[in-house]
Amino acid sequence: MILRGKVAIITGGAMGIGLGICKVFLKLGATVIILDCSDKIKNALEELIKISKNIIGYKVDITNKDLVDKIVTAIYNRYGKIDILINNAGVFKLTKFLEISDELRDFHFDINIKGTWNVTKAVYPYMIKHKYGKIINLSSITGVKVAGIGEVAYATTKAALIGFTKSLAIESAKYNITVNAILPGYTITPLFKKFALNNNINITKSVIKEIILGIPIKRLGTTEEIGYLAAFLASDLANYITGAEFVIDGATSIPKIKNIDV
Numbered sequence: 001m002i003l004r005g006k007v008a009i010i011t012g013g014a015m016g017i018g019l020g021i022c023k024v025f026l027k028l029g030a031t032v033i034i035l036d037c038s039d040k041i042k043n044a045l046e047e048l049i050k051i052s053k054n055i056i057g058y059k060v061d062i063t064n065k066d067l068v069d070k071i072v073t074a075i076y077n078r079y080g081k082i083d084i085l086i087n088n089a090g091v092f093k094l095t096k097f098l099e100i101s102d103e104l105r106d107f108h109f110d111i112n113i114k115g116t117w118n119v120t121k122a123v124y125p126y127m128i129k130h131k132y133g134k135i136i137n138l139s140s141i142t143g144v145k146v147a148g149i150g151e152v153a154y155a156t157t158k159a160a161l162i163g164f165t166k167s168l169a170i171e172s173a174k175y176n177i178t179v180n181a182i183l184p185g186y187t188i189t190p191l192f193k194k195f196a197l198n199n200n201i202n203i204t205k206s207v208i209k210e211i212i213l214g215i216p217i218k219r220l221g222t223t224e225e226i227g228y229l230a231a232f233l234a235s236d237l238a239n240y241i242t243g244a245e246f247v248i249d250g251a252t253s254i255p256k257i258k259n260i261d262v
């Protein structure tokens with residue numbers, strides 16, 4: 001129970017990786033507060049309450065700075081502290097550079113960068129006040145280790161989160177606040193399914209097999225595996241880790257050389 005007694009805000013916890021992180025955090029003893037703009041938050045809460053009663057959720061768009069501020073203040077007033085912030089909410093729409101409208105660019109920048117910024121800025125004063133905090137940002141291998149066609153807007157935001165993580169880590173060290181980034185590879189989530197649908201990719205077993213061919217571990221990662229990495233980084237076992245990036249992709253992003261398989 002490495003997170004026993006800890007209070008954690010998890011953005012985008014209604015589905016996908018965020019939901020996986022919520023499950024693990026509840027199993028490991030944390031009190032979890034989800035911030036998510038989707039109606040699916042209701043289903044998530046119904047599922048999560050079976051693991052632990054220490055779960056609540058707020059329906060909020062993290063680009064709405066004023067509302068984020070109000071909700072974070074309400075959370076602090078209710079629990080008396082905020083130990084952990086997982087900036088997980090994010091969006092991704094595959095589009096080639098010249099076809100990316102300013103609106104689509106801003107959709108990525110506003111949620112992935114500014115949304116993360118808003119929630120962090122709202123939580124940070126309370127962490128400083130308690131001289132304790134663990135901030136974990138969901139970046140990606142995309143934009144940092146690898147890149148593909150149609151990923152310019154998304155990749156820009158995910159690389160930006162690395163700069164955010166490292167700079168904030170330096171500034172936060174004297175307050176006993178650590179800031180780290182997780183860089184997942186392909187994980188089957190609603191985001192991944194939407195990406196496939198928008199690109200007329202039928203996620204049949206054969207397509208997944210195709211993706212798996214590029215993954216040395218020969219399977220996709222699970223949302224809970226990302227949850228356990230987040231839990232470690234959010235726990236006091238990781239007090240000396242800050243400003244670091246953690247790839248979790250089954251070695252997908254390691255450049256391969258042709259060699260003899262012995």
Ligand SMILES: NC(=O)c1ccc[n+]([C@@H]2O[C@H](COP(=O)([O-])OP(=O)(O)OC[C@H]3O[C@@H](n4cnc5c(N)ncnc54)[C@H](O)[C@@H]3O)[C@@H](O)[C@H]2O)c1
Pocket residue numbers: 011012013014015016017018035036037038060061062063088089090091092111115138139140141183184185186187188189190191192
């Ligand atoms: N799935 C992957 O393969 C993968 C790989 C690398 C990185 N990531 C990153 O992991 C994170 C989670 O991805 P996922 O695949 O679980 O995505 P997802 O679409 O399945 O879930 C994202 C969640 O964020 C919420 N959200 C989106 N915009 C929001 C907003 N403005 N305000 C509040 N909530 C909002 C959604 O409602 C949803 O619940 C993202 O930051 C993504 O970039 C995912």
